[in-house]
Amino acid sequence: MKHTKLCPKCGSNDIIRVDGYAGPYGSGNNIIVGKTIFAAVNVNRYICCSCGFTEEWIDKEDIEKVKNSKKAKR
Numbered sequence: 710m711k712h713t714k715l716c717p718k719c720g721s722n723d724i725i726r727v728d729g730y731a732g733p734y735g736s737g738n739n740i741i742v743g744k745t746i747f748a749a750v751n752v753n754r755y756i757c758c759s760c761g762f763t764e765e766w767i768d769k770e771d772i773e774k775v776k777n778s779k780k781a782k783r
């Protein structure tokens with residue numbers, strides 16, 4: 710969906726991206742990887758405007774931060 714710009718559920722190409730952010734009091738779509746809001750990794754959403762399906766992605770450079778955080782479990 711991120712790369713093809715096509716919805717995997719209904720095939721629509723009406724895809725929008727909503728960037729994650731880290732707001733006050735834990736608002737925003739993010740993963741806190743440290744002790745403060747400054748150690749938050751944003752989670753970006755891709756939304757199909759045709760059927761409402763959403764997919765969530767984090768940026769490649771943030772993957773290591775999440776991997777190394779205490780919240781990461783296998």
Ligand SMILES: [Zn+2]
Pocket residue numbers: 716717718719720721757758759760761762
């Ligand atoms: Zn769709």
